[in-house]
Each structure stands twice: as C-alpha cells, then as structure tokens.
Amino acid sequence: MAISVVMPALEMAQETGKLLSWFKKEGEPIKKGERLLEIETDKIVVELEAPADGVLAGVRSHEGAVVPVGQTIAWIVAPGEAVPVEAETAAPAARAVTAAPVSAASPAASAAAAPAEGGPRISPKARRLAEQKGVDISKIKGTGPGGAISSEDVLAAAEAPPAAAPVAAEPLSAVARLMAERTTQSWTQTPHFFLVREIDASGLRAARERLGARHTVTDLLVALTARALARHPKMNASWTGAAIQLNASVNISLAVAVQDGVVGAVIHDADRLAISEIAAQRMDLAERARSGHLRPHDISGGTFTISNLGMYGVDAFNAILTPPQAGTLAVGRIADRVVAVDGAPAIRPMLTMTLSGDHRVVDGAQAAWFLKDLAELLTAAALTG
Numbered sequence: 569m570a571i572s573v574v575m576p577a578l579e580m581a582q583e584t585g586k587l588l589s590w591f592k593k594e595g596e597p598i599k600k601g602e603r604l605l606e607i608e609t610d611k612i613v614v615e616l617e618a619p620a621d622g623v624l625a626g627v628r629s630h631e632g633a634v635v636p637v638g639q640t641i642a643w644i645v646a647p648g649e650a651v652p653v654e655a656e657t658a659a660p661a662a663r664a665v666t667a668a669p670v671s672a673a674s675p676a677a678s679a680a681a682a683p684a685e686g687g688p689r690i691s692p693k694a695r696r697l698a699e700q701k702g703v704d705i706s707k708i709k710g711t712g713p714g715g716a717i718s719s720e721d722v723l724a725a726a727e728a729p730p731a732a733a734p735v736a737a738e739p740l741s742a743v744a745r746l747m748a749e750r751t752t753q754s755w756t757q758t759p760h761f762f763l764v765r766e767i768d769a770s771g772l773r774a775a776r777e778r779l780g781a782r783h784t785v786t787d788l789l790v791a792l793t794a795r796a797l798a799r800h801p802k803m804n805a806s807w808t809g810a811a812i813q814l815n816a817s818v819n820i821s822l823a824v825a826v827q828d829g830v831v832g833a834v835i836h837d838a839d840r841l842a843i844s845e846i847a848a849q850r851m852d853l854a855e856r857a858r859s860g861h862l863r864p865h866d867i868s869g870g871t872f873t874i875s876n877l878g879m880y881g882v883d884a885f886n887a888i889l890t891p892p893q894a895g896t897l898a899v900g901r902i903a904d905r906v907v908a909v910d911g912a913p914a915i916r917p918m919l920t921m922t923l924s925g926d927h928r929v930v931d932g933a934q935a936a937w938f939l940k941d942l943a944e945l946l947t948a949a950a951l952t953g
Contacts, residue, residue, distance in 0.1 A: 570652050571620045573642040575635040578609055578864050585609050587633045587641065592618075594627045598644065605641075612831055612867065613860035620644050626651035690717040701726040747829045751888050758807075759927040762886050765939050769902045769919040771949035779843060785902065786822065786876050787847045788949060793897060794818045794838035796942040797872055802930045803938045804871050806892035812929050813892075821870030821890065822850065824857040832890060833857050834870045878902060884920040894929035895938075898922040919946070 575585045586608040604618045622644040629641040643651050698705050703725045710717035797804040797818045806813045818839040821832035833853035875887050878901035887898040900920045925935045
C-alpha cells in the first residue's frame with residue numbers, strides 16, 4: 569500500500585517548509601527510519617525519516633522548493649506498485665511580482681516632478697538672510713502675517729540644532745520574527761505569574777563533582793525537576809484552549825541558544841532516565857540544535873521548559889511561557905553570598921530560580937508546593953550516575 573510523504577507541521581503557525589535535500593533518489597529502496605529528506609522551517613533545519621519500507625516514487629518537490637504544510641511531496645510504494653492518482657490539483661506555481669516603473673508621462677510622475685507654484689511668502693530681507701545663513705526656506709513655517717516668513721523665522725531656523733540622522737533599521741531574520749510573534753502572543757494571551765525561590769547550591773556542586781565534569785548543572789536540574797514534576801502533575805499539564813490536559817509523560821524542553829533565536833530541545837521521559845542518559849541526550853541535542861540538524865521528535869512533545877542562563881552570569885530572570893505548557897523554570901548562576909546559617913553569617917553558594925506559571929492551569933499555592941519540593945530535591949541533590 570502506497571504511503572504519502574507530506575510536508576509536516578513542526579511549529580505553531582507554520583504554513584510552509586523549504587525542502588533542502590533528498591537523501592534518496594526516486595526509484596531507490598528505503599527502510600523505515602532511514603533518513604529521507606532534510607527540510608527547513610522558519611526556526612530550524614530537521615531531517616525526516618522514512619515512515620515505511622518501500623521504494624521512493626512520485627517525487628513532486630525538489631531541492632529549494634517551498635511547500636505548504638500537509639502537501640504530498642513524494643510516495644513510498646511497494647516494488648512494482650504504481651503511484652496513486654490523486655484528485656487534488658497541484659499547488660499553483662509561485663509568481664514573481666516585479667514593480668513596474670512609473671512612466672515619465674504618467675500624471676503621478678508629472679505631478680511629482682512639477683515645481684511648486686509661487687513658493688513660500690518671504691520678505692526680501694528674510695530671503696537674503698536665508699541665503700547668507702544657508703537655510704532652506706521651504707522647511708520654515710512662517711509666523712508673519714498670512715504665514716509669511718520673517719527674518720526672525722530665518723534666524724530661529726539657523727540656530728536650531730541639526731535634525732538627527734535617521735537610524736538604519738536592522739531587518740529581522742525569519743527566526744527572530746517568529747520568536748517576536750510567539751513571545752508577544754504568549755505574553756498577551758497567557759495569564760503569567762511568577763514565584764521566586766533561592767536555595768543553597770552546596771549539594772548541587774558536590775553532586776557535580778562526584779558525578780564528574782561530563783555532567784553539568786543543567787543535567788542535574790533536568791533530572792531533579794523531572795522527579796518533582798512526576799509528583800505534581802498539574803505543573804506538567806497543558807492548556808488546550810478549553811480544558812486542562814494532564815500529560816502522561818514528563819518531557820523536559822531545554823532552551824538552547826541558536827543563531828538568531830532559541831529552540832526548545834526535548835528530553836523525553838526525563839523522570840525515567842539516569843543522570844548519565846540525560847547528560848548524553850543533552851549534549852547530543854545541543855550539538856545538533858546549533859548545527860541545524862534536529863529531528864521532528866527532538867522539538868515536539870515538551871511538557872515543561874527549563875531555561876538556564878547561569879553560564880552567562882545572570883543572577884535571576886523571568887521567562888515567558890511556551891504554550892501550551894503550564895510552567896517554565898528560569899535558573900540563574902550559582903554565586904557565593906553571605907547568608908544567615910543558624911543565626912550567624914556564612915558564605916554559601918546560592919542559586920535563584922523563578923517559576924513562571926499559567927494561572928489557567930495551576931494556581932499559586934499548587935505552584936508553590938511544586939517549587940518547595942523541587943528546592944528540597946536540589947538542596948539534597950541525592951543523585952547517582
């Protein structure tokens with residue numbers, strides 16, 4: 569049975585995808601799970617795998633083509649099987665639109681080129697003064713009788729500070745524009761609230777030293793946050809638009825900086841993984857995110873986001889939620905501070921966390937209980953490889 573290969577929707581509001589390359593040629597056999605093609609969206613480049621065993625046939629779109637989401641771009645058929653005849657019409661070819669030059673004889677062009685009749689009213693003295701001062705009288709608004717330009721108007725224009733030169737606007741890339749749209753949509757349509765918690769990170773530091781340099785603070789955060797989320801299903805839930813969806817899996821989305829933006833790389837079933845498995849997945853996802861080789865599975869299904877800016881020297885920040893997720897944990901750096909310990913001042917490595925919550929899914933008390941349990945887990949940091 570023939571199976572269609574369609575342009576997938578990998579992101580919210582995605583309408584098209586660009587086909588970058590085929591890894592197989594038409595007529596070549598392919599196995600399910602093998603690399604089939606590479607596509608580019610506004611935000612990332614991903615490799616798509618073959619959905620079934622068979623032969624690649626009926627290739628409709630070639631490298632460089634921009635294809636609407638959901639449109640068939642090829643088929644995988646059994647050996648000797650014909651490509652299905654579809655009733656749907658082919659998408660119309662894109663048309664190049666070029667602005668036509670305005671004819672010199674056109675009324676608009678003639679009107680624009682024609683000099684203004686009469687010019688501004690100005691006294692002979694003021695005109696001579698304007699010539700001496702190098703003032704453009706067409707830019708002066710007269711204050712004399714009937715709007716005439718006086719000598720005082722010319723002197724005021726000559727002494728006025730020069731207008732600031734216009735600042736060139738930097739055009740937004742497709743990624744930056746999409747981020748601007750999505751963060752604006754989330755911030756204006758989602759009722760955010762924020763809870764802040766400071767913890768003693770001595771346990772985290774000790775756990776990292778015990779586990780080895782291959783493990784980062786982010787790995788520990790993923791492992792322990794996933795455990796806390798498993799205890800607090802509301803924080804791991806999603807807003808569907810009319811109801812709350814409790815998610816069966818704990819899938820941590822890590823905010824990874826890429827060129828011109830941030831992508832959420834997902835560690836699936838993080839609460840069931842050992843810390844060594846989390847570290848391996850995190851390194852692999854980060855490397856492929858920065859090189860533009862994430863797969864659809866790598867960016868889908870996230871139920872909670874962690875954004876760690878501690879490596880940039882940030883102490884604390886508030887993060888905008890990623891719909892439909894109900895929570896995002898913003899993490900700052902670990903820094904030595906003077907705190908009270910048993911009533912006496914002491915220096916401790918402190919870490920500040922800010923939890924963003926969607927008030928449609930979880931209330932402040934529920935979020936506070938989650939943050940309390942997470943803080944206790946992070947303080948103890950009882951992790952093994």
